[in-house]
Amino acid sequence: MLYIVGLGLADERDITVKGLEAVRASERVYLEGYTSILMVEQQRLEEFYGKKVIVAHRETVESSSDEILRDADRVNVSFLVVGDPFGATTHTDLIIRAREKGIPVKTIHNASIMNAVGATGLQLYNFGQTISIVFFTDDWRPDSFYERIKENSTLGLHTLCLLDIKVREQTVENMMRNRQIFEPPRYMSVNLAAEQLLEIEDARQEHAYTADTLAIGVSRLGSDDQIIRAGTLAQMRDHDFGKPLHSLVLVGHRLHLLEAEILRENAIDLDSLNQVLKRDYNIEK
């Protein structure tokens, strides 16, 4: 059996009881290490599971799926994914390969940012499509998210923005010399995401959002030191959200009173939040 096990949001105890049983019954345990990160070290996972954990980087999963699936028709193999297994497309391929080989697959679900973002107080059914924001470089500033945000915003829907993670970056030199040397991991902050968003709005001027648009910054969701703060996009650019992982939500115009009440509890600055709620949402205290 191939178990695809979601690890949830924050630490080793966010795995489900069912997931933990699958891991402990597995002969080999892989940890997918490229689309997200858990906020604990690999060693803590290994101690908790009582199992060695093999980190599977993108190149491993794509080129060595045969190795991952080896004997999985006879023994149990677990493939661990931060969040829920279906947060990313990358495992779909592994599942299809397993089915081709006649290996039974079982998915064990868990929380991911896609549903836990409800912790912001915004109603999940008022969210439109989710977008991703990647690190801009000097000559690559992809802004396809802009159209998506505009579509959501036109309908009055909230937008969850997933922020870029770079965990296995190589310098051009190391890449050309085929040296497996990697740069320190980088995680996009709410500050940088807000800055990039505002840069694109400045360039396009179609008012998908502005520096005054209401937003919610989220960091380390599901951990004991999670931060959820509401304010304008300009405030998101400046407020310190601490260590990664960060996410950002743009608040749409279909905002209920109950949602607004929770925004107030999480306000970076209550006076300015109340002003925006009155001006843009016609919501008064």
Place this chain on the structure above:
Amino acid sequence: MLYIVGLGLADERDITVKGLEAVRASERVYLEGYTSILMVEQQRLEEFYGKKVIVAHRETVESSSDEILRDADRVNVSFLVVGDPFGATTHTDLIIRAREKGIPVKTIHNASIMNAVGATGLQLYNFGQTISIVFFTDDWRPDSFYERIKENSTLGLHTLCLLDIKVREQTVENMMRNRQIFEPPRYMSVNLAAEQLLEIEDARQEHAYTADTLAIGVSRLGSDDQIIRAGTLAQMRDHDFGKPLHSLVLVGHRLHLLEAEILRENAIDLDSLNQVLKRDYNIEK
């Protein structure tokens, strides 16, 4: 401490390790019993937790929040919610009450249909807003979902349809006599949801969808006997999805090749699915 603990999708072992520790450390354990259901009996939860579980119906949570929160500044109280705690608004109120009383609140997240629907093979970032379909009665046939589906469909986005659950229905007579006698629980099937959807399309004729629209029926997601089947809305009206809980997804036009491939694996009828994929999505095998 008030713990709001997500139970996940299917059975008692879908709770997280962190959630189980909270429950076992709690003096009182409440189970929210009105917005969703777990697929196991309360007794199995009690045996697994080693704790008595008090079912909190809507009227209990709304009128007896003082009782639920009693002494929670000194002892631990757990409030269990099927899926993720933020799937429904109803607990928001309890959290606000707790904060007013100075009671610390900790949320323990879990999977819910809102993210686990990725198991259909559709990408979560291609979903628009989520809608709910309630049981039609002779004189109450609310169709506000229609506009929402149309908005999603115009953008090419998928729509997750949450289907109605009636767990504490009273007959008019019992209600008038104030007798706490309840009808057997009812859960909307994929069949009935498709039928109601098509009735509204027939009445409105704005082509938000048709009997030929591609859809995915889901039942008992996350359990060992889950069913995920793709076909037209007409097929959804007739295909047997077995026991509850059911959900329905309408497939939008922004369908990737990889998503289509998984639809094929889950086809009710592969030939007709391929025809629809070719005709409506320009996707050929």
